[in-house]
Amino acid sequence: MKHSSSVSRLLAAAASARPAEAAPQRPPEDKAPGLSLRLTHTSLSIGSDGVTRQTRYQDRMVRRANVVWLERELPPALAEHEAHAGPEHTGPHAGHAHDEARGAPLLLRRVGDEVQVQSVLRERRRVIDVEPAHQGNVGYGGSWAAAYWLIDPAALARMERLGRSGGVEHYRLRNGERTTLVDWDVRGQYARRIEQHDAHGLSRQLLTAEIIPTPAPLPWDALAGYGRGDYSDLLD
Template sequence: MKKILVCVGILFLAKAAIAAPLSAIMTFESMTLTSDGVKKQTQFQERFIRDTNVIWTERIVPMAVHHDHVHEPASDHEHHHDLNFATAGKWIVRDNNNQIKFAFVRSDEKKIIAPRVSEYGTLGFDGEWETAYYLVNRAALKKMQILKKSSAEGTNWYEKKDATQFTRILWDERKEIPLSIETTRFDGTMSNKITLALTPAPLTLPWSKLAAYQTIAYEDLLD
């Protein structure tokens, strides 16, 4: 009986580990060199959390400038809608029928902004669960060349080249998540890099706090 209980306990812990949300801090870095010799560099971070059928990303705004991004409600004499969603939470959910819903969340306003499916593309979401959940297309990844480059146990470097640029991905085979994605032009005029640092998932997941939020249609902001 003890052996049976131990086995059941091990299976329970294994399932719990598999089902645990994956959380990471993503650092985005980009560089462009213009034709007039000006180098432009940008960097920002986002929090990324994924559970079985939920994905959440949200910009990390440093406290020094956080007050600049608080949305003030419009007065009775104003008719203004903020269409900049850079700092809003991005919430993607897949239901049992594999239908995907995408919305923005503004926690300071306690509002959920829900676009129509036809509007997803113009708002930065291509509607593909694969690339939103894994950050890369796994089928395309497996067609890339595995590099003989040292990496941590359970990870591999993949590379793809064409005439103008290369893409390298450090892939965690067990967690199925890229730890680094880099695309660089050979002529040095452009580079983009995303680095993921895995972190413990928050005890309270952000989408579990939305029950009292007001849901409005994105199209209502366009009038």
């Protein structure tokens, strides 16, 4: 459940761009509106062999003050198959809990300057604390800002502001042959759309976010009674 690679490249490229005027400031997490979003990731690339490769997947995100829940949305047929197969019969390494954790929901909490990362193994009714050395294995890319706002608002300060329409501010960054476009929802304080493409039409990455109903109860409130463990325990 990796975050879009376009976000990471955007942050790196924005660091060397010239600041724009009137860019949004990063709001405090405890003041940002609560959100439930469906995140759709798509990518297209054409290789030197002439083969076009496309990927698409969706995650569900729930955001509250200093808390983010991320969970992959499976197609109904696949979800039904996984439910009937059970954890001991799924995946290329059936029975290995650390492989199970790679696709499990993530619960992120910001406590002071630290981010606590937990992987939720529903079938085992366990919440796994993931140490920094292993957080990449479960899909956390290391950027709290990218998880919370989908892009760090500070990066927008180094992009060209194209204008505003319907409560959305539009930004562009050109870095060599790559262009990044961002639609920033001012009221909701998140990126509705992040697109990155090259000048030759050989690659394109797109992340879109749409509001969805908030689950009840909130996902982390449904974890009462779950056991606890450490990721290192799964490697034994």
